[in-house]
Amino acid sequence: MDIPQPIISTVDIVLLLIKDERLCVTLSKRDKDPYENQEALPGGYIHAEEDRDCLDAAVRILRQKTGLLPPYLEQLKTFTGAARDPRGWSISVAYFALVDADLILSSANPGLTICPVDALRRLPFDHNEIIAAAVDRIRNKSQYSSLPCYLAGETFSLPRLQKIYEACLGEALHKVSFRRKMDELGVLEAVPGQTESAGAHRPAQMYRLKSEFKNQLKLLVRGL
Amino acid sequence: MDIPQPIISTVDIVLLLIKDERLCVTLSKRDKDPYENQEALPGGYIHAEEDRDCLDAAVRILRQKTGLLPPYLEQLKTFTGAARDPRGWSISVAYFALVDADLILSSANPGLTICPVDALRRLPFDHNEIIAAAVDRIRNKSQYSSLPCYLAGETFSLPRLQKIYEACLGEALHKVSFRRKMDELGVLEAVPGQTESAGAHRPAQMYRLKSEFKNQLKLLVRGL
DNA sequence: CCAAGTTAGTTACAATTTGCAACTAACAAA
DNA sequence: TTTGTTAGTTGCAAATTGTAACTAACTTGG
Numbered sequence: 275m276d277i278p279q280p281i282i283s284t285v286d287i288v289l290l291l292i293k294d295e296r297l298c299v300t301l302s303k304r305d306k307d308p309y310e311n312q313e314a315l316p317g318g319y320i321h322a323e324e325d326r327d328c329l330d331a332a333v334r335i336l337r338q339k340t341g342l343l344p345p346y347l348e349q350l351k352t353f354t355g356a357a358r359d360p361r362g363w364s365i366s367v368a369y370f371a372l373v374d375a376d377l378i379l380s381s382a383n384p385g386l387t388i389c390p391v392d393a394l395r396r397l398p399f400d401h402n403e404i405i406a407a408a409v410d411r412i413r414n415k416s417q418y419s420s421l422p423c424y425l426a427g428e429t430f431s432l433p434r435l436q437k438i439y440e441a442c443l444g445e446a447l448h449k450v451s452f453r454r455k456m457d458e459l460g461v462l463e464a465v466p467g468q469t470e471s472a473g474a475h476r477p478a479q480m481y482r483l484k485s486e487f488k489n490q491l492k493l494l495v496r497g498l
Numbered sequence: 499m500d501i502p503q504p505i506i507s508t509v510d511i512v513l514l515l516i517k518d519e520r521l522c523v524t525l526s527k528r529d530k531d532p533y534e535n536q537e538a539l540p541g542g543y544i545h546a547e548e549d550r551d552c553l554d555a556a557v558r559i560l561r562q563k564t565g566l567l568p569p570y571l572e573q574l575k576t577f578t579g580a581a582r583d584p585r586g587w588s589i590s591v592a593y594f595a596l597v598d599a600d601l602i603l604s605s606a607n608p609g610l611t612i613c614p615v616d617a618l619r620r621l622p623f624d625h626n627e628i629i630a631a632a633v634d635r636i637r638n639k640s641q642y643s644s645l646p647c648y649l650a651g652e653t654f655s656l657p658r659l660q661k662i663y664e665a666c667l668g669e670a671l672h673k674v675s676f677r678r679k680m681d682e683l684g685v686l687e688a689v690p691g692q693t694e695s696a697g698a699h700r701p702a703q704m705y706r707l708k709s710e711f712k713n714q715l716k717l718l719v720r721g722l
Numbered sequence: 723c724c725a726a727g728t729t730a731g732t733t734a735c736a737a738t739t740t741g742c743a744a745c746t747a748a749c750a751a752a
Numbered sequence: 753t754t755t756g757t758t759a760g761t762t763g764c765a766a767a768t769t770g771t772a773a774c775t776a777a778c779t780t781g782g
Contacts, residue, residue, distance in 0.1 A: 320578075354552040356551070450733095453732095474780060476729060476778050478730055656760085674742075698757060700747060700760080703759085
């Protein structure tokens, strides 16, 4: 009675970045059958012979489609069902990745598009829903963690980081509170001597993630 | 080149409850091949013909194995890979469910065991890891949400609810802070006239979830 | 070289939230 | 009616947060 059925198993990736102070998602032109040539989340089949697990598959697909390994990558949520893919009952394990925009723009990828998450048209499959889940996640985690730092480059000024947080949260933040919170999170360190001159005003001190947080998220949640 | 491979697709459920003021997980005796007769998370194959999606499968499996539909059920995380199941490369979409202990104990299920999450022996597959993810999640959400209310019954006193929160969090809470937080969350309402006499002392007021939160989690996260 | 304009960053303080101790309330049992 | 026990409240100190007003450091234009 309990016989496994063939189910399409894929991985999709929501690669977020900041462009023009807006939260954007990376779309890739589909090169195969369903929805060929349409823009969709970068994704692909799980290769049971090749991938040790889904994270492996996500890394492989990211490298294939974008040519980079983002500094932050975690599982987002799994989307399943008979209705989401015209090929039949499918499972898509969605991943959530953050990257500095400069990395992706510099490694000029032809098939890639960067689109603001609040200006998306209707995408194939349930990809709008997947992106919505990713936006939800970054909104939530931006409230109490240093996650958005992975959207900045190696070094960045606090005013720029604040703009990134504001893009993630979709609301303006108060300067003093923001800086206090960053200080208290304790994940940043000033880069000695390095400043950023961005116009006719005082230059900003540059910061970077402390090395122990380079590949790890520090969650600081307040007690009950 | 990109050919889908047959991958075993299953759903596993972490059904949590409070017994003797401890956070416990529901285990089910396996009736089939790998690890037959061993205790493991209740789970089963996804039935592509029958289940519309994984949540559907989770509900079906819950009904089959426990005979109930918990008041809280959400996707937890997906566990994948070649190493986790002796049958081969597998995907398990894990679900996270909460239930009042009285419900499960009263509907006396033969094949079920209730085991404290901090007293588990080595389980089949990667089920220890899945349970750890569930405990992480309830720990996290217990800090800022009313999630543990789903572990209480229809009505409950605040002292009992506090004990439930403490079991979830693994630490003692201060009475006044706890009650203030519950008040501020605004998800509870006193049941008029109803009190609980639990010994030679003042009886406690009974509360219940406001009806608008019966099947929904209210997340209250503090701003940056 | 100095004044004006602009953004970076700090300080000071009020408002709010939290942790904690000490209280009162309501029951059972002796 | 006194005692013990837990329920629930009150009041205040400590910590955190929001906000305005400040100083700092630069560029540009006279």
